[in-house]
Amino acid sequence: MHCIKKVTDDLIWVGANDRRLAMFEGVYSVPKGVSYNSYLLLDNKTVLFDTVDKSVRERFVENVTEALGGRPLDYLVVQHMEPDHSAGLRDILTLYPGVKIVVGAKTLAMIKQFHDFEVDCRVLIVKEGDTLETGRHKLHFIMAPMVHWPEVMVTYDSTDKILFSADAFGCFGALNGALFADQVDFAKDYMDEARRYYTNIVGKYGTQTTALLGKAAGLEIALVCPLHGFVWRKGFGDILSKYLLWGAYKPEEQGVMIAYASVYGNTENAAEILASRLWDKGIKVEMFDVSVTPDSEIISAAFKWSHLVFASTTYNNGIFVTMEALISDLVAHNIQNRTVAIIENGTWAATSAELIRERFAGCKNINILENMLSVKSSVKPAQLEEIDLMAEAIASSI
Numbered sequence: 482m483h484c485i486k487k488v489t490d491d492l493i494w495v496g497a498n499d500r501r502l503a504m505f506e507g508v509y510s511v512p513k514g515v516s517y518n519s520y521l522l523l524d525n526k527t528v529l530f531d532t533v534d535k536s537v538r539e540r541f542v543e544n545v546t547e548a549l550g551g552r553p554l555d556y557l558v559v560q561h562m563e564p565d566h567s568a569g570l571r572d573i574l575t576l577y578p579g580v581k582i583v584v585g586a587k588t589l590a591m592i593k594q595f596h597d598f599e600v601d602c603r604v605l606i607v608k609e610g611d612t613l614e615t616g617r618h619k620l621h622f623i624m625a626p627m628v629h630w631p632e633v634m635v636t637y638d639s640t641d642k643i644l645f646s647a648d649a650f651g652c653f654g655a656l657n658g659a660l661f662a663d664q665v666d667f668a669k670d671y672m673d674e675a676r677r678y679y680t681n682i683v684g685k686y687g688t689q690t691t692a693l694l695g696k697a698a699g700l701e702i703a704l705v706c707p708l709h710g711f712v713w714r715k716g717f718g719d720i721l722s723k724y725l726l727w728g729a730y731k732p733e734e735q736g737v738m739i740a741y742a743s744v745y746g747n748t749e750n751a752a753e754i755l756a757s758r759l760w761d762k763g764i765k766v767e768m769f770d771v772s773v774t775p776d777s778e779i780i781s782a783a784f785k786w787s788h789l790v791f792a793s794t795t796y797n798n799g800i801f802v803t804m805e806a807l808i809s810d811l812v813a814h815n816i817q818n819r820t821v822a823i824i825e826n827g828t829w830a831a832t833s834a835e836l837i838r839e840r841f842a843g844c845k846n847i848n849i850l851e852n853m854l855s856v857k858s859s860v861k862p863a864q865l866e867e868i869d870l871m872a873e874a875i876a877s878s879i
């Protein structure tokens with residue numbers, strides 16, 4: 482049975498939720514589920530913005546059919562070809578063979594990569610600044626390459642001041658019957674998931690995100706309709722201010738994230754002592770055991786905090802496996818503008834500190850503190866002073 486929601490008098494949410502998905506994109510856990518948003522505009526012409534993932538196609542088709550109420554579908558705007566938003570493309574073409582697919586040129590190429598149906602005769606190709614009048618509404622197309630695929634575009638409805646923002650301003654988490662961010666306690670219950678979503682999925686492309694924010698800055702915006710998560714009609718500044726920081730790789734908070742990899746607890750012990758000393762100085766600390774916590778949560782935290790500490794045992798003459806994976810992922814996500822401190826451990830040949838230092842060498846504006854700690858098997862009383870000095874160095878750089 483259909484399950485649709487009214488966004489405005491003539492805009493209907495026709496998406497669906499998935500709470501069974503174990504790993505989004507095969508790599509990010511989504512314990513609160515995820516929504517795949519699609520929106521149907523009922524003007525003189527009817528316009529569908531994007532489709533959904535294959536897991537929810539059945540509900541999506543019911544929703545579109547119900548919302549159209551027997552009308553034909555005139556346009557399908559494909560803003561993003563990632564399959565979690567384009568798996569319903571064939572269904573829509575089958576149901577509405579007369580529909581015009583509105584796409585950027587790169588999107589057309591991707592449709593042909595993913596699908597084998599005839600598409601050239603059905604497309605209306607648009608470029609930056611092009612418009613489409615559908616009756617009362619006027620749609621403006623804005624290219625947003627690499628937020629977070631190269632073909633992405635967003636659409637601005639200048640009539641009702643609605644930004645269809647594709648992946649931008651999205652969030653993990655099913656909608657649970659709500660639709661608008663102001664219906665829930667977003668700051669308390671969803672901001673962490675919004676950060677985890679942005680940093681892991683789009684985080685590598687901060688420059689492109691900032692460029693899109695620059696384009697959007699000139700628009701009067703009443704509603705933001707992303708492809709995942711809640712629609713913003715109030716308090717959009719809350720998430721926008723975070724995006725301005727995340728896109729520029731600026732920390733949200735002064736404080737320390739400690740990520741440690743410890744085989745027998747001794748590296749963890751060093752990390753715990755440092756955390757204790759930092760709190761004694763009034764500095765906030767968030768700690769993660771990288772062998773337990775998924776990378777996506779630690780990457781999200783790394784984008785949040787100003788200072789990062791990596792504590793790793795040496796393993797196979799290198800960085801411990803889980804820490805190696807985390808750092809590789811962080812570097813791939815373009816982490817920058819952070820102060821870093823390193824703790825290593827090794828029973829006979831500690832190498833992890835130098836290797837961690839090397840891994841960050843290519844990152845922009847990563848200041849690695851001279852004060853490092855090299856543990857030989859376990860922390861000794863004489864090393865407590867070194868930990869104090871590391872805490873002092875971190876404190877004085879905050």
Ligand code: FEO
Nearest residue numbers: 563565629648708
């Ligand atoms: Fe939810 Fe980039 O797709």
